[in-house]
Amino acid sequence: MKIVKPFLITLIITLPVGAQILNNFGVKFGGTTTSQERKYHLPASGYDAIVTIQPNKNLVSLSAGVYAEFKGYSIFDILVELNYLQKGFIREEQYTTGESYTLKQRTDYLNLSLLIKTKVYDGIVTPYVIVGPRYDFEITKTGFGVDNPYYEAFNKNLFGFYFGVGSEFELFNINLLAEAIYDLSITDLYDDSIITVTSDTFIFRMGISF
Numbered sequence: 001m002k003i004v005k006p007f008l009i010t011l012i013i014t015l016p017v018g019a020q021i022l023n024n025f026g027v028k029f030g031g032t033t034t035s036q037e038r039k040y041h042l043p044a045s046g047y048d049a050i051v052t053i054q055p056n057k058n059l060v061s062l063s064a065g066v067y068a069e070f071k072g073y074s075i076f077d078i079l080v081e082l083n084y085l086q087k088g089f090i091r092e093e094q095y096t097t098g099e100s101y102t103l104k105q106r107t108d109y110l111n112l113s114l115l116i117k118t119k120v121y122d123g124i125v126t127p128y129v130i131v132g133p134r135y136d137f138e139i140t141k142t143g144f145g146v147d148n149p150y151y152e153a154f155n156k157n158l159f160g161f162y163f164g165v166g167s168e169f170e171l172f173n174i175n176l177l178a179e180a181i182y183d184l185s186i187t188d189l190y191d192d193s194i195i196t197v198t199s200d201t202f203i204f205r206m207g208i209s210f
Contacts, residue, residue, distance in 0.1 A: 021071040028083070028179070029064045030205025036089040036189070039196045061086030061106060063203050075118050079130060083111040087136075087201055088143065105143040105151070109136040113162055126168040134162050134183070153190060154197070160185040168209070177207040 035058045065083030072078045088106035115132035138156035145151045164181030183201035190197040 023069040023071055023077060024209045025068040026207055026209035027066055028205045028207035030203065032061050032063050032085060032087060032201050032203050033058045034087040034089065034199060034201040036197060036199045041194055041196070057090040059088040059090050059106065061088065063205055069117065077117045079115040079117050081113040081115065083113065085109045085111045085136065087199065103144040105141065105145060107141045108139040110139055111136050115162060124169065128166050128168065130162060130164045130166065132162055134160050155187055155189055158185055158187045160187065175209040177209060179205050
């Protein structure tokens with residue numbers, strides 16, 4: 001939370017300051033693909049002290065939100081976003097009989113993002129780059145193991161960064177955009193003396209601006 005508080009304060013200050021220089025606002029919607037990695041820390045005994053197990057499949061889920069873009073400095077603009085994101089994992093396991101089964105867990109987050117945007121050039125299609133911090137707050141968890149104390153102990157407040165590229169274009173007099181974002185999580189989902197769980201997400205979305 002020590003990292004999160006300055007981010008939230010900056011976000012709150014930015015909104016009233018930028019209200020007088022609003023460029024545009026709109027909605028964004030699309031999908032996410034998330035992978036989780038579990039690292040089991042074993043006693044060092046001359047062998048590799050860490051064994052890594054990763055789910056076999058990424059979880060593909062939804063993303064939807066609203067944003068406002070404010071005029072910044074020079075070639076840089078400021079994006080403030082409020083999103084609903086779904087993340088989680090899918091893992092294939094086997095019974096002792098050899099028959100396989102699937103474990104699936106999904107976590108829903110409310111996401112706040114404060115991003116810097118710069119356009120590569122203006123044209124019929126206008127490409128741009130976005131980067132900045134984001135904060136995820138867990139809303140609910142569904143699927144496998146939600147009542148398990150292990151999963152209940154997962155961090156519900158996650159801090160990370162967005163690194164993305166996108167393009168703006170007009171179609172039938174409608175201002176549209178398309179983005180691809182790498183969501184780097186700085187906060188571990190879970191960490192103790194035995195297990196560390198980390199997560200990375202890619203976000204692909206379309207948008208309409210007004």
